[in-house]
Amino acid sequence: MEQEYPSPLLEAAVARLSSLPGIGRRTALRLALHLLRRDVSEAVALGQAIMDLRRDIRYCSVCHNISDDEVCPICSSAGRDRSTVCVVENVRDVMSVERTGQYNGLYHVLGGVISPVDGIGPDMLEIDSLVERVRAGGIGEVILALPATMEGDTTDFYIYRRPEGVAGLRVTQLARGMAVGNDIEYTDELTLGRSLLQRTPFGV
């Protein structure tokens, strides 16, 4: 038997591709062989896009969302409600909230949630900068839009209890309840219980 791959170039590409999450060596090999069947310019463009992304990306100095400028388009937009800040875990969550079309305020990206198991404490997240933003004034409501998990709840509570923090402000949390389109019988009991306790007037 010879070496597993017939070429060190292929070996290197497979090793790099399979270091990505959710991509094993079989998938990596499939991707590499796909690239070999395409035009050179396509592979070069992919490689370049990956390098450019990581080398040149910047983060908004206000909300810590990904941004190509010092301040992101959302934070610098004149059309958005500057008195409301939606606190999210990561950049993807900003995109999710934006896609709803139901929100016109600003964001604050924490970069994670508190998780003692994973060794992530509050000082590793953008919580201090959130408190500073709030203390600088002009903010009337903080919406906690963190995951509905133990870690998310812990982080919600930590932010809420910061003594110099959000006291005096309206602090809200995303509603927990049945997913739109779901059946009662397929809704888990914790969620169903919450949606009973937090039931809303019909027709509102």
Next chain:
Amino acid sequence: MEQEYPSPLLEAAVARLSSLPGIGRRTALRLALHLLRRDVSEAVALGQAIMDLRRDIRYCSVCHNISDDEVCPICSSAGRDRSTVCVVENVRDVMSVERTGQYNGLYHVLGGVISPVDGIGPDMLEIDSLVERVRAGGIGEVILALPATMEGDTTDFYIYRRPEGVAGLRVTQLARGMAVGNDIEYTDELTLGRSLLQRTPFGV
């Protein structure tokens, strides 16, 4: 609502990554955000490996397997049986046969199989070069190791019937039969039928 992605760099990386087979925009975004959390050197190495692979890869002039040299290590190996050629569809199949540890001959990579539906005719495959190799002499057996599909069978038959081709040679095909470890009841009837017709003496 703002644009879907907060950065053209991110947009470009997602577009490029999602052009890969089996990678949709959601997965591409997950991969891009993963790269943003890693060291710059990691993203640069990935991008470079992709470009190098496509730009510098070469194919063996004899068997058309991927190779960093003019002739691949298998074709140039002194330790391999040069009288046997195993005909496979693609580079991955060479690796699969090599991994069995049961083969010590040479290969010939067709680059596909005949498929009128996909517009792939015999002239688009490395069949002429196979016939040339055979006519050059020194080959005693051609093993057809193409997929056990209609397209694979068609290609087998086409190669077998080439008038100036493999006549006079021993031409063999991979055995069809029950997969090792499988139950009778889970073996489809075509395969089970073939393994009955081609039953082998016990203990051999």
